[in-house]
Amino acid sequence: MAPAKAQQIIHMQEHDQKLFYFGITLAANQSNFKLSHSDLFLKTDTIMVAEPLKTVGFNLGLLANMRLNRRFDLRFNPQLVFANKDLYYKEQYQAETETTKKIESILVSFPIQLKFKSDRFGNFRVYTITGLKFDYDLASNGRARRAEDLVKVKNSDYGYEIGAGFEFYFPNFIFAPEFKISNGIGNVHVKDKNLRYSNVVEQLQSRMIVFSIHLEG
Numbered sequence: 753m754a755p756a757k758a759q760q761i762i763h764m765q766e767h768d769q770k771l772f773y774f775g776i777t778l779a780a781n782q783s784n785f786k787l788s789h790s791d792l793f794l795k796t797d798t799i800m801v802a803e804p805l806k807t808v809g810f811n812l813g814l815l816a817n818m819r820l821n822r823r824f825d826l827r828f829n830p831q832l833v834f835a836n837k838d839l840y841y842k843e844q845y846q847a848e849t850e851t852t853k854k855i856e857s858i859l860v861s862f863p864i865q866l867k868f869k870s871d872r873f874g875n876f877r878v879y880t881i882t883g884l885k886f887d888y889d890l891a892s893n894g895r896a897r898r899a900e901d902l903v904k905v906k907n908s909d910y911g912y913e914i915g916a917g918f919e920f921y922f923p924n925f926i927f928a929p930e931f932k933i934s935n936g937i938g939n940v941h942v943k944d945k946n947l948r949y950s951n952v953v954e955q956l957q958s959r960m961i962v963f964s965i966h967l968e969g
Contacts, residue, residue: 760874763921768872770819775926775968777813781934782806783835783857786957793952801842802952805852809835815966817867825867827881833859837958839903841949853903853949858890863913863934875921882914885934887958903950904942909958911936917966928966935959 767773785804793802813831820826834857841851865883892907915932936958945951 762872763875763923764926767921767926772819773817773969775815775817775928775966777811777815777829777831777964777966779811779813779831779962779964781809781811781833781835781960781962783809783837783958783960785837785839785855786955786959787839787953788955790952790954796952798843799841799948799952800844801840802949803840805838805840807836807838809833811861811962811964813861815968817968823869825869827865827867827883829863829865831859831861831863833857833861833887835859835960837956839949839953851949855893855903855905856891857905859887860890861934862886865913872921877919877921878916879919880914880916881930881932883912884910885913886910887936902947903953903956904944904947905956906938906940906942909936909938909940911938911958915962917964919968924969926966926968928968930962930964930966932962932964933960934962 784806787804811831811833813829816828818826837855837857839853843849863883863885865881868880870878887909889907893902893904913932913934915930917928917930920927939955941953941956
């Protein structure tokens with residue numbers, strides 16, 4: 753006689769009925785700008801190249817989730833984001849030179865997301881998210897006075913987020929890895945015709961890819 757198949761233990765069965773639950777977020781990000789050149793860039797013969805560079809940073813955050821119904825949740829995930837968005841320049845003046853302008857950002861990000869959930873498959877679930885965000889840059893140089901060699905950026909931005917993740921249910925917590933795209937919509941460039949590295953730039957829009965680990969209770 754064949755032995756009976758062991759029945760899978762379903763963890764945290766009561767969790768799906770909770771109206772609210774909370775958690776923490778640890779994340780790594782890859783960020784850069786989407787750059788649009790100004791008309792002056794086409795006319796100048798000094799700065800030959802101006803383009804964004806991709807850099808790596810990290811995020812720390814909290815998570816609050818409200819259950820709307822069987823399929824949808826409303827999620828608030830405020831985060832502190834450390835991200836540099838550097839710009840690379842190549843100049844031709846007597847001799848060719850290369851310059852990297854480092855634009856440091858410490859963002860306080862406030863995303864509100866709608867979460868769509870699949871059915872649970874034992875202790876596993878798939879979900880997608882979409883939402884809007886508002887960012888405030890604590891390290892913005894937009895008001896710097898002695899900024900001859902700077903590219904100035906505003907201290908606030910807004911945008912959209914889309915992503916997907918997986919939930920793994922353990923006896924006392926949920927482990928949820930997630931990928932998302934977090935893009936700014938507004939132009940964060942502070943135009944200043946007196947700044948040589950800035951006046952060849954028309955628009956700067958933030959771009960970010962984020963890999964997150966959520967630990968939820």
